[in-house]
Amino acid sequence: MLKYQQVAAEIEQYINQHDLKQGNKLPVLEQLMSQYAVSKSTITKALELLERKGVIFQLRGSGIFVRRHNRPGYMSLFSTQGFKSNLGDRVLTSDVLDVSVTKPDVTVAQNLGIDVTDDVYRVERVRFVDGEVFCYEESYYVKAIVPYLNREIVADSIFDYVQGALGVTIGFSDMYMQVGRLTETEAGYLGLQTDDPTLRIETIFHLSNGKPFDYSRITYHYEHSQFVVQANGPYM
Amino acid sequence: MLKYQQVAAEIEQYINQHDLKQGNKLPVLEQLMSQYAVSKSTITKALELLERKGVIFQLRGSGIFVRRHNRPGYMSLFSTQGFKSNLGDRVLTSDVLDVSVTKPDVTVAQNLGIDVTDDVYRVERVRFVDGEVFCYEESYYVKAIVPYLNREIVADSIFDYVQGALGVTIGFSDMYMQVGRLTETEAGYLGLQTDDPTLRIETIFHLSNGKPFDYSRITYHYEHSQFVVQANGPYM
DNA sequence: TTGATTAATTGTACCGGTACAATTATAGTA
DNA sequence: TACTATAATTGTACCGGTACAATTAATCAA
Numbered sequence: 001m002l003k004y005q006q007v008a009a010e011i012e013q014y015i016n017q018h019d020l021k022q023g024n025k026l027p028v029l030e031q032l033m034s035q036y037a038v039s040k041s042t043i044t045k046a047l048e049l050l051e052r053k054g055v056i057f058q059l060r061g062s063g064i065f066v067r068r069h070n071r072p073g074y075m076s077l078f079s080t081q082g083f084k085s086n087l088g089d090r091v092l093t094s095d096v097l098d099v100s101v102t103k104p105d106v107t108v109a110q111n112l113g114i115d116v117t118d119d120v121y122r123v124e125r126v127r128f129v130d131g132e133v134f135c136y137e138e139s140y141y142v143k144a145i146v147p148y149l150n151r152e153i154v155a156d157s158i159f160d161y162v163q164g165a166l167g168v169t170i171g172f173s174d175m176y177m178q179v180g181r182l183t184e185t186e187a188g189y190l191g192l193q194t195d196d197p198t199l200r201i202e203t204i205f206h207l208s209n210g211k212p213f214d215y216s217r218i219t220y221h222y223e224h225s226q227f228v229v230q231a232n233g234p235y236m
Numbered sequence: 237m238l239k240y241q242q243v244a245a246e247i248e249q250y251i252n253q254h255d256l257k258q259g260n261k262l263p264v265l266e267q268l269m270s271q272y273a274v275s276k277s278t279i280t281k282a283l284e285l286l287e288r289k290g291v292i293f294q295l296r297g298s299g300i301f302v303r304r305h306n307r308p309g310y311m312s313l314f315s316t317q318g319f320k321s322n323l324g325d326r327v328l329t330s331d332v333l334d335v336s337v338t339k340p341d342v343t344v345a346q347n348l349g350i351d352v353t354d355d356v357y358r359v360e361r362v363r364f365v366d367g368e369v370f371c372y373e374e375s376y377y378v379k380a381i382v383p384y385l386n387r388e389i390v391a392d393s394i395f396d397y398v399q400g401a402l403g404v405t406i407g408f409s410d411m412y413m414q415v416g417r418l419t420e421t422e423a424g425y426l427g428l429q430t431d432d433p434t435l436r437i438e439t440i441f442h443l444s445n446g447k448p449f450d451y452s453r454i455t456y457h458y459e460h461s462q463f464v465v466q467a468n469g470p471y472m
Numbered sequence: 473t474t475g476a477t478t479a480a481t482t483g484t485a486c487c488g489g490t491a492c493a494a495t496t497a498t499a500g501t502a
Numbered sequence: 503t504a505c506t507a508t509a510a511t512t513g514t515a516c517c518g519g520t521a522c523a524a525t526t527a528a529t530c531a532a
Contacts, residue, residue: 002515023446028482039517044280044484050437057408059445060483061525067446071408077413078467097361172293175465176303177313179415179435197433197458199415206468209495210259210303222433229411229465231314233444234434238485265513275487280514296513297495445525478529491515494518498509 007036008046012055015066026056026064054230067230075129076226081175081203090129098149100125102144108140109214111204119143123154126189132224136189139216146213164214171208177201182219190221197222241442243272244282247353248291251302262292262300285386290466303466310464317411317439324439326365332373334360344376347440347451359390362425370461372425375452382449398449405443413437418455426457 001009028034032043048066050056053179056120057067075090109116121141127134141149146162153161161169181195190198198219205214237245247262261273273455284302286292338358341445345352357377363370377385382398389397398404399445419429426434434455441450 004515030482041518042516045515047483049497050427054408054410057442057444057446058483059525062445064483065446065526067408069412071412074412077465081425081467094527144421169469171469172290172303173467174290175467176305176307176310176462178462179433179456181433197415197417199435206294209298210293210301220415226412229413230312231317231409231411233405233407240485264511277488278486281485282511294513295495296493298512299495300513474525475532476529476531478527480525480527482525483523485520487520488518490517492511493514496509496511498507500507502503502505 003038004045004049007038007043008049010036011046012050012053014205015055017036020066022066022068022070026065026066028063032064047123052232054232069228069230070229071093074104077227077229080227081173081201091131093125093128093131094155095128096124096154097126098122099149099151099154104140108215110214111202112142114139114142114144121146123149123158129224133190133221134224135221136186136219137216139214141212142211145207145211158214168213169208171206171210173203173205175201175203183220188221192218192223199225239274240278240281243274243279244285246272247282248286248289251291256302258304258306260302260304261318263303264299268300270398286364288468290468298329302304305464305466307464309464313463313465316463317437329366329367331362331364331366332360332390333362334358335385335387335390340376347438348376348378348448350378355384357385359385359394363391365460369426369457370460371454371456372422373424373452373454374448378447378449381443381447396429404449405445407445409439409441409443411437411439411441422455426455428457435461 011032015026026032029040029043033040033045035045038046047056047058051058054067054069056064058064076117099117104112104114104116104120106116108120109118110199112120114120118224120143123139123141125137127137128140141158145168149161151160158180159170163170178200180198180200182190182192182198184194186198187194187196201218203214203216203218203219204212205216206212238403247268251262260428262268265276265279268283272279274282283292283294287294290303290305292300294300324463327416332444336358339347340350340354340356342352344356345354348356350356351398359373359375359377361373363373377394381404382402385394395406399406414436416434416436417424418434420430423432424436435458437454437456439450439452439454440448440454442448
């Protein structure tokens with residue numbers, strides 16, 4: 001783990017353990033520097049990371065302050081999307097409906113930037129948060145990048161496996177979201193009625209070299225899913 | 237405008253003007269350095285900004301590449317949320333239903349961190365993209381921070397006014413989203429049926445000093461709104 | 473006490489540099 | 503040709519430093 005990531009993690013841990021509230025002030029830069037025994041640019045980088053994550057905000061001439069949103073029950077949109085495994089104390093489980101190798105249809109192939117003759121893993125899951133139905137997910141993995149999957153891996157975290165055992169790094173993702181109505185099969189999986197409202201998110205995950213390796217379609221249970229997104233300022 | 241912001245803007249403009257595609261390679265760091273006549277750390281900062289914005293991705297040992305998503309018709313979730321006024325070539329218009337000074341109810345007051353006896357501006361709008369109904373919005377501004385609003389300002393961009401004329405800077409925002417069904421009045425504004433599906437987003441905008449100044453509730457037309465969010469890697 | 477002026481505090485912009493890890497290109501070998 | 507070892511390329515981590523703008527605290531005047 002990089003030094004600035006380590007420092008960021010420690011500061012975040014400190015904030016959580018001491019249950020600091022929105023607006024609470026952290027030690028000044030110079031003190032953090034000596035406290036963690038790193039240079040100014042390293043501590044700055046760590047703080048920038050935490051700022052992006054929505055954990056702190058910095059105010060020139062004033063100090064470094066804790067940032068918090070005050071709505072329990074809302075999950076970070078990104079934590080449910082592979083990134084930042086921070087689900088708090090909620091328990092995430094899965095019913096694995098399918099893990100198989102197939103050929104992609106044109107839509108899937110196009111989203112993954114591959115040919116319809118290339119192999120993909122198809123994974124189908126219903127996911128639960130604290131025992132409540134949360135979403136229905138259908139996802140496709142490029143087999144050339146993810147050569148092996150099984151029910152055990154899929155029941156846990158695919159991303160941890162991919163980054164751990166396969167040694168590839170996930171770079172970025174494009175999420176496409178829209179609201180619609182449930183189909184009959186989706187409604188069955190989610191325990192809802194056909195034509196009930198739903199949020200659909202399609203996501204294309206790319207490796208850090210830019211290659212797409214996972215295309216997934218998630219259909220959320222509209223009563224059991226509410227999200228928070230902490231955005232940072234007008235960039236320019 | 238800061239130097240690194242300026243450089244970032246120029247690079248982005250270059251990418252758009254030359255219509256570069258996903259994966260296209262930009263000049264190497266050292267060349268960009270001399271090309272824009274800035275130091276390494278400045279160009280790095282500019283590129284980091286573009287990376288966060290989803291315009292490029294960088295790959296160590298390899299180069300700097302253009303990043304693009306390939307779905308026209310999807311709007312950036314953040315561009316519709318005050319930040320990054322990049323709506324492409326779409327035209328955004330508004331029907332202003334109400335601009336008035338009132339007292340907030342408990343919910344509004346709590347979200348804005350003020351007292352129910354404090355004054356707020358209430359703004360109610362129906363917004364259109366290229367003439368199509370896009371969303372219904374009800375928002376509240378802390379009058380102590382935004383002392384004056386009128387229909388003309390509100391029909392245009394409130395945020396530009398606040399940052400321009402009032403000289404305050406917007407820092408960050410917390411967005412809370414969930415799916416539900418339309419009420420009768422909402423359906424009326426959006427030209428839909430009662431109980432039709434909808435995406436609701438509540439957002440609390442904070443100044444850069446951390447003070448909330450705007451709380452808004454937006455109800456989106458589910459057939460005319462689809463969003464893209466470009467996320468960046470597992471931070472740690 | 474109030475208000476304005478000045479000084480101290482504090483984060484950020486910008487500069488420059490070294491070391492290194494990941495990638496890609498090259499040379500060498502079978 | 504195909505594979506391996508080596509070298510060149512290239513972005514990132516990390517160090518340190520100066521100048522400055524925004525905020526806050528202290529000082530002074532009325």
